[in-house]
C-alpha cells in the first residue's frame with residue numbers, strides 16, 4: 001500500500017474529498033487553516049465548491065443549506081469558531097441533516113490561545129447549542145485515524161442523518177505522519193428527502209419548527225430513539241493493556257497517545273497500568289469503563305482540560321472504584337512522565 | 353364558464369395565518385405567480401425566515417427550507433452552490449435581514465450569489481409583538497421605543513436597497529410597494545425581472561417590498577396603507593436602485 005506523508009489537517013481535507021465531499025464552507029482560524037487552504041486548492045480541480053464564508057455563523061448555515069439539498073458537505077473550525085456554529089448545529093441536528101464538522105481544538109475559554117487543548121469536550125458531546133440533541137463525536141489519535149474517521153464520518157452522517165464531529169487538537173492537525181489513503185467513493189445513498197426542486201414529485205421541506213408541543217415532543221422522542229440506535233451500533237473504544245490493569249488510564253486523542261508511553265514505563269516498573277481510549281466521545285463507551293471497574297483498583301482520567309470527560313468516566317464507573325483526574329490546560333501538553341507520576345500517586349490513594 | 357380568477361398553483365391550499373389586512377399575503381401571491389409564469393416550480397427551492405413569514409414553507413408550493421433568524425442568505429448560498437441550475441429565493445423580514453442577518457445579506461450580495469431575495473420591510477418586528485426594527489422610522493412608537501424612535505439614542509433606519517446597491521456584486525435592486533393596484537402591478541414586474549435575471553445566471557437580485565403591519569402599528573388595514581403612503585414611502589423612496597441588465 002502506498003503511503004503518503006501528510007499533515008493532519010491536509011489529510012483530513014483529502015479524506016473528505018475521497019469520501020465524496022464536494023462542498024466546503026469555512027472561515028479562517030488557527031490552528032486549522034490548512035483544511036480550508038487545502039480545500040480552496042483541490043475543490044476547483046474536481047468540480048467541487050470551496051467557499052470562504054463571512055463568519056462561522058454563515059459557514060454553518062451554508063452547510064445547513066447544502067446538506068438539506070443533498071450535498072456531502074463539511075466545515076471546519078477551531079474552538080471560538082465552533083462556539084459560533086452552535087445555533088446552526090442545533091438546527092441541523094433537529095432537521096436531521098448529514099454533515100461533517102471538524103473542530104481542531106485550541107485552548108480556551110475566550111480567545112484563549114492557539115495551542116492544542118481538549119477543553120471543548122463538554123461543548124461537543126453535551127450539546128453546545130440549545131435543545132436535546134447529540135452529535136456523533138469521533139476522536140482520532142493519529143493522522144491515519146484522522147483520515148479513516150473523516151472518511152467514515154460522511155457515511156455515518158448519511159446513515160443516521162445526523163451531524164458528525166471530528167474532534168482533534170492542534171497536535172493532530174499539525175503533526176506529519178505517513179498515511180494510507182482510502183479509495184475514492186463512488187457510490188452514495190439516495191436522499192429522497194433532500195430539496196433538489198420538486199422535479200415533478202412531491203415537494204420537500206427542510207425544517208426544525210414544530211409549534212405544536214405534542215408534535216415537538218414526538219420529534220424529540222424520535223431523535224432519542226435514533227440516538228439510542230447510534231449508541232448501540234457505533235460506540236467504539238480502544239483498550240490497551242487494560243485486561244489485568246490495577247489502574248486504568250482514561251484518555252482520548254493526543255493525550256491517549258502520550259499515556260501509552262507512560263503505561264509502558266509503568267509496566268516496566270512492575271505497575272499494572274492500562275488504557276481505555278474512547279474513540280467515539282459520543283456515544284461514550286460507558287460499558288467498557290464499567291466492566292474495567294470490576295477488576296481495576298482505580299482509574300485516572302487524563303485530559304488537556306480542567307476535567308470534562310472525567311465526569312462521563314465517573315458516571316460510567318458509578319462509584320465502583322475511585323476515579324482521579326490529571327490535566328494540563330491552556331495549550332500545555334502533559335508529558336509521559338507527568339502522567340506516570342500522576343498514575344503512581346492515584347494508586348497510592350493520593351489526589352492529583 | 354369563463355375563468356376570471358384562478359389561484360396560482362405555486363401557492364398551496366393551506367390557509368395563510370397572516371392578520372387581516374397584512375400585505376405579506378399579497379407579496380406571497382406575487383412571488384408565487386411569478387414562479388408559475390416562469391414555469392420554474394419544479395426547480396425552485398425557497399428559504400423561509402424567522403418572522404411572521406416563518407411558515408412560508410407551508411404556503412409556497414415548492415421545495416422549501418426554514419432557516420434560522422437572519423441566516424436565509426447563507427442557507428440559500430449553500431443550496432445554490434449545490435444546485436447552480438435551481439431557482440433559489442429567500443423571503444425575509446426587516447428584523448431578519450437588516451438586523452440579525454445584516455452580515456449574511458451584505459456578503460451574499462457582494463459575492464454576487466445568484467439567488468433572489470424578497471425583502472419585506474414593515475418597519476417593525478411583527479412576529480414578536482411590535483418591537484423596534486432596524487427600519488423603524490424616526491419618531492415611530494413601538495413596544496421598545498415607547499417614546500418614539502429617538503435617533504440620538506438608537507440611530508437611524510437602515511436603507512437596505514440604497515446600501516446594497518453600492519456593492520459591485522448587486523445585479524438588480526429595486527424597492528416597490530403593494531399599497532395600491534398600480535404599485536402591486538409594478539411590484540410584480542420587478543419581482544419577475546429579479547427572477548429572470550437569476551435564471552439567466554446574472555447575479556444577486558433583491559426586491560424590497562414596503563409592507564404594512566396593521567396589528568402592531570395599531571391601525572385598521574386602511575389606516576395602515578395610508579401610513580405606508582404618508583410616512584414610509586417618503587422615507588423609503590420607490591424605484592430601481594441597481595439594474596446592471598439595463599446597461600448590457
Ligand SMILES: Cc1ncc(C[n+]2csc(CCOP(=O)(O)OP(=O)(O)O)c2C)c(N)n1
Pocket residue numbers: 402403404405421444445446447448449472474476477478479480485
Ligand atoms: C436567534 C433568535 N433571536 C430572536 C428570535 C425571536 N424573533 C422571532 S421573529 C423576530 C423578529 C421578526 O421581525 P421581522 O424580521 O421584521 O419580520 P416580521 O415578523 O415583521 O415579518 C424575532 C426577533 C429568534 N427566533 N431567534
Ligand code: SF4
Pocket residue numbers: 369370371373374375376404474478479564565566567568
Ligand atoms: S403581525 Fe404584522 S406583519 Fe405579522 S402577520 Fe400580523 S400584520 Fe402581518
